[in-house]
Amino acid sequence: MNDSSWGAPPTAGYWGPPDQGAAPAGPAYDELDAQQTRPMPIVPDVPASGGAQDDDRGAARPGGPLFRDETPQEPMSAPPPPPPKKRAGRDLRAAIGVGVGLGAVIVASLFIVKAVFIGVIVVAVVVGLWELTSRLDEKKGIKAPLVPLAVGGAAMVVAGYVRGAEGAWVATALTALAVLAWRMTEPPEGYLKDVTAGVFAAFYVPFLATFVAMMLTADDGAQRVLTFLVLTIVSDTGAYAIGWRFGSHKLAPRISPGKTREGLFGAVGFAMVAGALCMQFLIDDGTWWQGLLLGLAVAASATLGDLGESMIKRDLGIKDMGTLLPGHGGIMDRLDSLLPTAPVVWLLLVVFVGSG
Template sequence: MVPPPPPAAGRAGRNLTAAIGVGASLGALVLVSLLVYRPAFLVVVGGAVLVSVVELSRALRAGRAAPPVVPVLVGSVAMVALAWTRGATGLVVVFLLTVLAVLLWRLADGPVGYLRDASTGVLVALYVPLLAGFAVLLLVPDDGATRVILFIATVVGNDVGGYAAGVLFGRHAMAPTVSPKKSWEGMAGSVLACVAVATPIVTLGLDGPWWGGVLFGAALAVSSTLGDLGESLIKRDLGIKDMGDLLPGHGGLMDRMDSLLPSAAVAYLLLSWVAPA
């Protein structure tokens, strides 16, 4: 009996059909949570943060680090909750308390490897729940659903525009030692797609200026790309391909959060200026 052919993979080395299906399902989940009952998005964010914390912590063990997971998980839930109820002040205060908890928790395992384990624990707390907390801050105003949709749609535009332009026109590698498939032509496609997505939403959905949409789109193209490159750098340093295998065609959930996390902070800060609530 002849075995079935392997699933078709795109130039990115992924099963493109599975990736599109998973991406569409995640997008539908986010939209339903935002449009049906806004606080339900907190459950989506909280669940994504907890899974990503576990995936990143496990991946860091490949580098012989053992970040304290329990205090980061507890702090993650608290950061999401306090960002919703107490705003930016609550988010920052809980982050600082989480850092203190990580440092104290690791004391129980003795001095050997303390700096390595404690510092990676702080990195996980900063990288995942703190940055994700900015997505919750976007949700807080009455028009928060629109702000979150703008943020996520723009990041998706970065991925789609960058992929399409990279496949069609990519010739000049951006960072060949970190992510060989990323090109400057793909980056240009990302910027154009992000601006095209962001500008009408900022102007029509948030009553912001047109130049605010252009600035927002260009800034998120940069932050999304840097987030993707940053995670790729971590994975290359650890010698792994993906942070996990939860999502077919994508890898782990953390592999989808890499662009979103830094972009959440950039989106919150920019919208506070160009389209204040």
């Protein structure tokens, strides 16, 4: 508190109304009045140290020669926080366990009975359609008809395996027609957006999956499907490993902030090496240089597929399409890079070594 606040003359209303019998003014009384009526400064009580009153509001503790035992100490600077550790963002143990289990089921069905593998594809397609249509309904109010999509999607996969590309196209057209007709049983409000989403779902999930079934029809069909799966998984693994360790430049921050350019280079490198090995040792009449091109194409299509589903999820405001697979999310979160890669691998294998 400064001196001016202590020595300012009192005014009416501050100390109360002036005394009615005040002494007459004059030099003698002025000096006496100055001594007797000067307000005493209010000295706040100094709280005992260690109490609840000790805070940082500016009340200094007494110091000086009488308090030499309280030598000032320089404040200790806090050690800098350790840099944050990079985290995978998912339960890796659960993800690895589920991945190994799914891989065992797929490989066993692929090399034992091809028809069983077709059943695995059908189950994945139907569950993927259910996840996609459910999220569209929950987040956007779009009611794509699931029943014709599920039935038509299963028929598309089977037709692609039995009758090839021609059968897949016919089944796809009939599925789209069934979606249009099924939605007519409900009120017309929202008809256009519902059937548009339904036709999109039919092409996005079951139609792309039919190329996996068509790969299986070749004489070395199991090896072709295995090559397709291995390259896609290796591409995703390379992107994750290199991006997690060295990633610093964002690839598409507005779509998927976790993806980096370094991760893309990792996907390309890993997939090209795996492609050269698979074409040389798994595919009949295949050569290593064809595998390099195949791996490059797989890395590009798998990355675009992953970004495409990330775009859908961002539009819907969700992180995962489902919760069916611990550590992975939903079925669609595993099919995102596989679905667009299937036609690319099918086409390149036909170009390189024929349809078999």
